[in-house]
Structure formats: structure tokens, C-alpha cells
Amino acid sequence: MKTAQVENDKIVIKEVEDINLNGRKGAIVRVLGCGLCGSDIVKFREKIVNNGAVLGHEIVAIIDEINSETNFKKGQRIVSSHHIPCGECIYCKHGNVSMCEHFKSTNIRPGGFSKLVYLSEEHLKNVAHLVPNNMTNEEISFYEPLGCCIRAIKRCNLIEGDKVLVVGLGSIGLLMGEGIKAMGYKAYGCDLIEDRIALAGKMGIESYNSRNLEEFDKIIQEQSGGIDAVFMTSGADKALDVALKVVRKGGKILVFSSTPKNTGYPNNEIYYKELTVMGSYSPSPKDLKESFDLLTSYKVNVKNLTTVYPLEKIQQAFEDTVSNKIFKAYIKIS
Numbered sequence: 001m002k003t004a005q006v007e008n009d010k011i012v013i014k015e016v017e018d019i020n021l022n023g024r025k026g027a028i029v030r031v032l033g034c035g036l037c038g039s040d041i042v043k044f045r046e047k048i049v050n051n052g053a054v055l056g057h058e059i060v061a062i063i064d065e066i067n068s069e070t071n072f073k074k075g076q077r078i079v080s081s082h083h084i085p086c087g088e089c090i091y092c093k094h095g096n097v098s099m100c101e102h103f104k105s106t107n108i109r110p111g112g113f114s115k116l117v118y119l120s121e122e123h124l125k126n127v128a129h130l131v132p133n134n135m136t137n138e139e140i141s142f143y144e145p146l147g148c149c150i151r152a153i154k155r156c157n158l159i160e161g162d163k164v165l166v167v168g169l170g171s172i173g174l175l176m177g178e179g180i181k182a183m184g185y186k187a188y189g190c191d192l193i194e195d196r197i198a199l200a201g202k203m204g205i206e207s208y209n210s211r212n213l214e215e216f217d218k219i220i221q222e223q224s225g226g227i228d229a230v231f232m233t234s235g236a237d238k239a240l241d242v243a244l245k246v247v248r249k250g251g252k253i254l255v256f257s258s259t260p261k262n263t264g265y266p267n268n269e270i271y272y273k274e275l276t277v278m279g280s281y282s283p284s285p286k287d288l289k290e291s292f293d294l295l296t297s298y299k300v301n302v303k304n305l306t307t308v309y310p311l312e313k314i315q316q317a318f319e320d321t322v323s324n325k326i327f328k329a330y331i332k333i334s
């Protein structure tokens with residue numbers, strides 16, 4: 001079977017032996033396609049994974065072989081995520097499911113950018129769903145990324161009428177904006193790239209250029225003393241200044257990406273403005289189910305976000321994503 005593997009500074013296509021269940025519980029699925037996540041790019045660029053690693057976790061697939069107590073059947077089209085929390089450890093008990101050791105150790109094998117993937121029984125029971133016939137593969141491939149956004153929004157405990165600013169309008173920022181709207185809050189956005197600002201505006205996310213936030217800031221300050229929560233989907237250090245400028249007293253800053261210089265938020269701002277700065281990383285099965293429901297009911301719009309690449313062009317997909325040429329790459333595998 002074909003797989004895309006990390007090899008030094010490239011992603012290369014390698015033929016490896018087909019996988020099968022071999023008596024195990026779970027399913028072997030034929031991957032139709034897999035979204036390229038920002039975290040895949042970080043893992044590749046920062047050399048967090050070794051040579052031979054198969055990245056990708058946002059899969060849409062057809063069940064090829066199955067041995068399971070669930071109702072899934074051979075031939076069905078499903079969507080699945082990759083990690084499952086244990087539900088019992090100190091992290092799980094406190095709601096930090098993505099810090100759970102079991103969560104981190106569970107994965108789809110070898111990885112989403114592969115013709116065939118093994119899903120364990122645990123995956124089938126907790127994070128896999130049957131895709132409705134009317135949905136395209138590209139649309140439902142937002143299942144896991146939207147799940148990440150939903151968890152972030154829920155962690156902020158927003159109340160009705162709250163205003164949220166999404167800093168960074170790449171695919172995840174736009175998806176976050178869509179999630180914020182779908183969950184009943186007011187979404188604003190900012191970015192440096194005009195095309196992104198325009199697309200966000202079309203999607204109903206009132207958006208501004210980050211270089212020129214004075215007017216927006218003035219209006220918001222007059223209305224409600226600032227933004228209730230700022231979501232940092234941009235990995236730029238400068239975005240921290242934007243967040244501190246617009247967040248209201250007692251507001252929240254939700255950290256949703258890494259920054260190159262690992263700069264922090266100043267102690268005194270957090271203290272005197274009584275800010276809450278918190279992170280959100282990866283979704284729980286419950287967030288994923290909400291994501292699935294929002295996507296399949298079309299309450300979240302993911303149209304015009306994806307660019308499709310065949311598996312052979314995966315290197316190009318990585319490059320185009322890094323250079324902001326596209327919003328979101330979907331790798332078509334079969």
C-alpha cells in the first residue's frame with residue numbers, strides 16, 4: 001500500500017506491505033482522504049517526528065475489514081479521530097483529556113496519509129461516526145479540527161452576547177469563527193492578509209487588518225469595554241500584543257497555537273486586568289460528537305476552504321500551506 005512518509009526535509013511516497021486485522025478487534029479502513037493539519041506541519045518542520053513517520057489524522061474512509069462489537073459494517077463510509085482519553089486519570093478527571101497518557105498513546109496506524117489504516121475497537125466505539133450520504137469527503141474532513149475549536153470555545157465559559165476576536169484567519173481561524181457563531185456568540189476576526197479578511201467577512205465574521213485595529217478597538221471599547229475573549233489561532237509573536245490591546249478587563253485569552261519565540265503574557269497585565277490566559281489542545285470524544293452534529297446539520301460552513309491534492313502531491317500541499325497560498329489542504333488518497 002502507498003504511504004506518505006517523513007524523510008528528512010521531504011515527504012516521500014513509499015510502498016509498504018498491506019496491513020490487515022490478523023485476528024485483532026477493530027477495522028482496517030481504506031482512506032478516501034485526509035486533511036492536512038497545522039500540527040502535521042509543525043511536527044514535520046520542527047522534526048518532532050522521526051523519519052518513516054506517517055502523518056495525518058483527519059481521515060474519511062471506507063471500512064474494508066471489520067471485527068467489532070459496534071454496529072459498523074464493511075463498506076460503510078466513516079470519519080474518525082485519532083486519540084481517546086482513559087476517562088479516569090487525574091487529567092481526565094479535571095477535564096484536561098488531551099493531557100491523558102492514554103490519549104497520547106492511542107493513534108490511528110500507521111497514520112492518515114496512507115492507503116490503509118488500522119482503527120482499534122476503542123476508536124470505533126468512541127471517535128468514529130458514519131458519514132451521511134449527502135456529505136462530501138472534504139466537508140466531513142473538518143470533523144477533528146472543528147472538534148478542537150469546540151473544545152476551545154467551551155473552555156472559555158462564554159455567556160450569551162459575548163464578543164470573541166479570532167486572531168489569525170487561516171483555515172483554523174475561520175473554522176473557529178464559524179464555531180463561535182454556531183454556538184451563539186459574536187465572532188470578529190483579524191489577520192494581516194487581505195484575502196483572508198475578505199473571505200472571513202463573506203462568512204459573516206466581521207474582520208479587520210491587524211495593523212489597523214484602532215477603529216475596531218474604539219468601537220468595542222465604547223460598546224463593552226473590550227473583547228470578552230481573544231482566540232489566538234495565529235502562531236505569530238506580534239499577535240500577543242493584539243490580544244492584550246483588545247481584551248477587556250476580566251477577559252480571557254485562549255491560546256490555540258505555538259509561537260516561534262515562546263514569548264509569554266506579562267504578569268502585570270494578567271494581574272491588574274484580572275485576565276484569564278488558558279490553552280486548549282485537541283478535542284474530547286464529546287466535543288467531536290458536537291462537531292459531527294454541527295457539520296452534518298450544516299450549521300457550520302466549511303465551503304471554499306479546501307484545496308484537494310492527490311497523495312503524490314503531498315509535498316506541494318505542505319509547501320502551499322506554509323506559504324499561505326491555500327487555506328486548507330485535503331489529500332485525496334483513493
Ligand SMILES: [Zn+2]
Pocket residue numbers: 037038039057058144145
Ligand atoms: Zn488536526
Ligand SMILES: [Zn+2]
Pocket residue numbers: 085086087088089090091092093097100101102103
Ligand atoms: Zn486519562
